[in-house]
Amino acid sequence: MANWCRISSRTIANHMRKRMNQGFIGSAADISQTSGLSSALNNGRPVSDRNRRYQTSSPWNRATLLCFQRFKSTEAEKQQDSFLSSDSDDDHQSLDFPGGKVSYTSEMSFISESSQSRVPCYRVLDDDGELITDTSFQQVSKEVAVKMYSNMVSLQIMDTIFYEAQRQGRISFYLTSAGEEAINIASAAALTEQDIILPQYREPGVLLWRGFTLQEFADQCFGNKADYGKGRQMPIHYGSKKHNFFTISSPIATQLPQAAGIAYSLKMDNKKACVVSYIGDGGTSEGDFHAGLNFAAVMEAPVIFFCRNNGWAISTNVSEQFRSDGIVVKGRAYGIRSIRVDGNDALAVYTAVSAAREMAVNENRPILIEALTYRVGHHSTSDDSTKYRKLDEIVYWKNTRNPVNRFRNWVQSNGWWSEQQETQLRNSVRKQLLEAIQVAEKTEKPPLSEMFSDVYDYPPSNLEEQEKHLRETISRHPSDYPTDIPV
Amino acid sequence: MALRNILGKRFGVGLAGRRPLSTATCDVESGNAKAINLYSAINQALLIALETDPRAFVFGEDVSFGGVFRCTTGLADRFGKARVFNTPLCEQGIVGFGIGLAAMGNRAIAEIQFADYIYPAFDQIVNEASKFRYRSGNQFNCGGLTIRAPYGAVGHGGHYHSQSPEAFFCHVPGIKVVIPRSPRQAKGLLLSCIRDPNPVVFFEPKWLYRLAVEEVPEHDYMLPLSEAEVIRQGSDITLVGWGAQLSIMEQACIEAERDGIFCELIDLKTLIPWDKETVEASVRKTGRVLISHEAPVTGGFGAEISASIVERCFLRLEAPVARVCGLDTPFPLVFEPFYMPTKNKILDAIKATVNY
Ligand SMILES: Cc1ncc(C[n+]2csc(CCOP(=O)(O)OP(=O)(O)O)c2C)c(N)n1
């Protein structure tokens, strides 16, 4: 399972020594890095060959890994206590306060509003898809890597074709994940299918990864009778019970406290699974973000809060959204372990989510991941983002920082992918999609009775009465009603 | 016919059916008036509010670049970022902040991006804004607060871009709820709301933002709150509505007239505190009343009007009060044409009531 790879000659002992020597004066960033993830990653043995040879059989078993994580976690928490209070002169005088001892200080100083430097962003691949020297990451097999890449491409093509279908008026709305393909696919790839997803809306790649078919996507967007949501919601509001993917709801951030409740239930049932709840940078401003994180921390619920910080919430830039160093620093305020990761680096996302999952599931705790990325497309088909942001910025992220190209370079450099496969894949996905759209378009809409079902488990008398009345109206005025909805 | 054609057709219906209703009967002085759409009328009102009061502020999600419905276009450029600004994505924050601003004697004009997203701010509106004056014995008030939010169906909005939540707010003493039917009404009513010394929730019919075009005076004018308007005279039945629904009701009135039924159509405009007298006077004349709104019928504001009219005009009523409203389901995407209180549903109810 956990097959951690390390591409440097540092050893765990070295790492620990270095950390301990730093004492407790390190910045917030240093400390959060020491906990959880980096400890999990840096428990490695030296691996000499930088680029090609990965450890395929895990030389340390999960128990050692976890035991080590626990040790490091506790260490980090102690550091945190000391960091937040003080270790100065009168530390023999301390206040026994609910929640733990607080030492006194005679020095009047405020905790700074920010640390001196921004929390660094974990990455594995550089912009060209080359492994960065001295990086540590979780290896992915050829099979997984190729599936990841193929899914990223499928997601791109799906976005292009559905977007076009909206422009042609065939579906009423669409929203792309362009620029966030690595987040979508790599985070999904690092989970098990028992892990439960509470999406925001820009994560259809998670469903794609889990096997939701292009036909199923198309059926939802066309709101036909094959749509699991029975045509009731706008396009892109997917949901699939069999894929453990809760149905998307447009109101922002509402899923976060729900995620804590679902995770708590998993814990009570002793399931070896966690919840992953996605949220945008904008979504973190909602009250539900606070509620979700705080509940998860207090209830010790195994949930990963995955924040896609893509720089924009419709036209609102992150500088108008919050004045903290992004999202990652908010985790600590709730007592949640957090990491910032390059969201355009599939390997970094994969590694971070794998580590987060291990901690969430084995230690019953929430983890916060902030993935830095960029919304390359317009917010949705209702938006024109050139009204509020520079074209240069879009082009830069689309080309220079393209997550799909970056991952492709890495996959290709391993000899796992060829130009020919690329062409074949693109042609075949495009063809499947066009077919799926045609089928979805021709498929009947859900019957009228579905308007009244599912409001409750069973329709109460007012709905029965309204349905009867509506049917009478339809028979009087048939031309008022669409003919493709069976009455 | 495929649904998209129907959606298209509904837009067609919308275009015809939701054309602006004349504001002829209100006493807006003529002068320079240009034909503009509803979002531009809102924009003009906001501009005048900012221009005439240096303590006026306009804010909400994405308002800086003009807002997702373009209502705040140009305002940030003209009045600066300190007075017209984006807020973080947090409705409770927007309203709470607005209450604070208003409590200090400012005019806080807050935008909620969609009425469907007003619920995170429910507590701030229901427990805070509405009771600010009462609970302090009138030491404090947040009367300068106006909350604007686009509401109602658009043909493709599904659950969360279609709702008409006005009834929730009509259950809250201490706030006013106002809904305009056309561009000219929107400008005059919004200016009244902004300048009213009470917190107001102002719902804008988003279906009409672009569709409704009407001559709107360029100058600063206000239309009175809590005054309903008889926009069509008739003797056989009184129809009461507000916002976008009025244009549908008007079509029904026109068709009913072909059958010799003369409907009186009333735009309530202010839902609380509402103008019972105008409605009562009309019902006393016609002996029949029909109320229509997009929100689900159960617990809708139509129920309140119905009860009040029965209380006041029981002996005069010649038929039960009729309600043609949205159904008691969440707002459904593909079933929207079935859900809506359409012209023919209204027409059927008019005839049934008149022939009772
Ligand atoms: C409660 C609520 N308020 C407002 C909206 C309107 N809205 C939809 S998406 C969005 C921006 C979200 O931005 P972010 O969370 O950063 O996600 P992104 O679109 O960038 O993926 C807004 C304001 C909403 N859906 N829900």
Ligand SMILES: [Mg+2]
């Ligand atoms: Mg965003």
